[in-house]
Amino acid sequence: MIPLTRKQIAWRAAQDIMDGAVVNLGIGMPVAVADYLPAGRDVVFQSENGVIGVGPAAAPDRIDTDLVDAGSRPITLRPGGVIIDSAWSFAMIRGGHIDITILGAFEVAANGDLANWDSRIPDKGPLVGGAMDLAVGARSTWVMMEHNTRSGAPRLLEHCALPLTAVRCVKRIFTDIAVVDVTPEGFVLREALESISTDELHARTGAPITIAADFRPLAVPVLD
Amino acid sequence: MAIDKRVANAAAAMEGVRDGATVFISGFGGAGFPNVLIRALREHGPRELTMVVNSATHRLSFTHELIAAGMVRKVISSAARGHEKTLSPFEVLWREGKIELECLPQGTFAERIRAGGAGIPAFYTPVGFGTALAEGKETRRINGRDCVLETAISGDLALIRGDVADRLGNLTFRYAQMNFGPAMATAASLSIAEVRVTQDDPMEATRIQLPGIYVDRVVAVGGRA
Numbered sequence: 145m146i147p148l149t150r151k152q153i154a155w156r157a158a159q160d161i162m163d164g165a166v167v168n169l170g171i172g173m174p175v176a177v178a179d180y181l182p183a184g185r186d187v188v189f190q191s192e193n194g195v196i197g198v199g200p201a202a203a204p205d206r207i208d209t210d211l212v213d214a215g216s217r218p219i220t221l222r223p224g225g226v227i228i229d230s231a232w233s234f235a236m237i238r239g240g241h242i243d244i245t246i247l248g249a250f251e252v253a254a255n256g257d258l259a260n261w262d263s264r265i266p267d268k269g270p271l272v273g274g275a276m277d278l279a280v281g282a283r284s285t286w287v288m289m290e291h292n293t294r295s296g297a298p299r300l301l302e303h304c305a306l307p308l309t310a311v312r313c314v315k316r317i318f319t320d321i322a323v324v325d326v327t328p329e330g331f332v333l334r335e336a337l338e339s340i341s342t343d344e345l346h347a348r349t350g351a352p353i354t355i356a357a358d359f360r361p362l363a364v365p366v367l368d
Numbered sequence: 369m370a371i372d373k374r375v376a377n378a379a380a381a382m383e384g385v386r387d388g389a390t391v392f393i394s395g396f397g398g399a400g401f402p403n404v405l406i407r408a409l410r411e412h413g414p415r416e417l418t419m420v421v422n423s424a425t426h427r428l429s430f431t432h433e434l435i436a437a438g439m440v441r442k443v444i445s446s447a448a449r450g451h452e453k454t455l456s457p458f459e460v461l462w463r464e465g466k467i468e469l470e471c472l473p474q475g476t477f478a479e480r481i482r483a484g485g486a487g488i489p490a491f492y493t494p495v496g497f498g499t500a501l502a503e504g505k506e507t508r509r510i511n512g513r514d515c516v517l518e519t520a521i522s523g524d525l526a527l528i529r530g531d532v533a534d535r536l537g538n539l540t541f542r543y544a545q546m547n548f549g550p551a552m553a554t555a556a557s558l559s560i561a562e563v564r565v566t567q568d569d570p571m572e573a574t575r576i577q578l579p580g581i582y583v584d585r586v587v588a589v590g591g592r593a
Contacts, residue, residue: 192474192475193396193397193399193544193547194544194546194547195543195544208543208592209398209399209428209592210398210399210400210542210543210544210545210592211399211543211544212396212397212398212399212544213397214396214397215397216397216398216426216428221543227541227543227544227546228546229546229547229548229549229550229551230396230422230474230478230546230547230548230551231478231479231481231482231548231550231551233478234474234475234478234479235475235479237475238475238493238494238495257498262500265449267455267459267463268449268450268455268459269424269425269448269449269450269456269458269459269462269469270447270448270449270469270471271446271447271448271449272446272447272471272472272473272474272501273446273447273474274446274473274474274475275473276473276475276476276495276496276499276501277473277474277475277476277495280494280495280497281475281494281495307499307500308498308499308500309499310495310497310498310499311497311498311499311514
């Protein structure tokens with residue numbers, strides 16, 4: 145069984161973004177989702193520092209330190225893009241004007257609770273940024289993460305052990321072995337790698353998971 | 369007398385800033401850090417400051433110099449984790465209990481400042497409910513949604529970064545320089561903007577991104593056009 149790479153997880157998440165959606169991609173792994181939108185899908189990317197219409201990363205000779213995204217990455221602005229101030233940007237986020245946010249995570253609980261901001265690193269200061277605002281405010285909060293920790297512990301749990309980012313907010317999870325929905329009845333397995341058995345998937349998931357009626361294999365292309 | 373908010377230099381702009389001030393500092397992700405003004409504040413040397421800044425540890429902001437100089441009593445921010453494995457000046461003092469921290473979700477941080485400049489003493493927000501950052505805060509269920517009561521932040525001094533200012537204090541921003549600047553300028557009794565360039569002629573109305581009535585002093589410091 146070969147799990148998906150992070151790029152492949154990003155590719156899979158990108159396939160579910162609707163044409164015309166307003167999307168906020170979290171710092172780190174989720175930013176790659178923008179690279180894999182299916183052709184013909186026109187999506188507006190918002191960044192929490194007020195950029196609406198984030199374009200591709202800036203080429204090395206076109207870097208402008210005043211034009212950055214929430215992860216401090218030099219970016220470009222799409223035609224028709226606009227920049228607003230932070231108070232307005234978060235009013236936009238809380239006000240339900242972002243269709244989808246895709247965030248990284250440490251843990252997700254079967255009721256949709258999300259833990260993605262505090263991994264309890266000793267002595268380091270806290271960093272929450274806009275994670276709580278996005279998780280609560282976006283119409284749909286999706287997560288991409290590895291299904292298990294490096295030591296093999298499940299990240300999909302009955303209850304989060306780490307400090308929460310927001311309660312009952314996650315709707316869909318893209319992992320390196322599966323696509324899982326969070327429903328009022330708990331986790332529902334929508335897709336899984338063909339090479340992983342149902343038993344193994346249950347063993348690697350820390351809460352009950354039911355198989356969707358329209359379950360199908362998780363298939364992604366080979367990516368560089 | 370014609371309004372003219374231009375001052376000769378950053379040092380002159382600090383006139384009247386005192387110990388114990390609540391100081392807003394703009395900037396996010398490398399854009400909009402008023403680093404010339406921050407250095408001038410450090411030279412001016414007020415103590416016991418409460419610093420309202422989105423990140424207490426961003427490597428491109430000089431805010432860490434105020435912290436390292438022992439001028440800051442308390443930080444209100446959404447990000448206080450250094451970039452390196454070794455601890456940042458903030459983290460060293462925070463771990464030793466020598467500096468207080470109030471950590472907020474970034475949108476709550478921004479809205480509390482906006483409220484401070486907008487005459488709203490407090491507001492309810494669903495953000496943070498059920499998390500460690502809402503501990504001790506009043507909560508209330510409104511229209512079926514659990515919310516947290518957050519109070520406004522207003523202060524004594526805002527240091528912000530813009531692109532162009534006219535003599536009336538009207539400002540433009542380059543791209544993502546804007547971030548917290550407008551809200552902070554509204555919430556402080558003294559707002560100082562460092563800009564690339566100042567001009568005598570009043571700007572055309574359609575260019576103005578922050579009205580000069582929110583800006584008390586402007587200093588031209590150069591920078592990328």
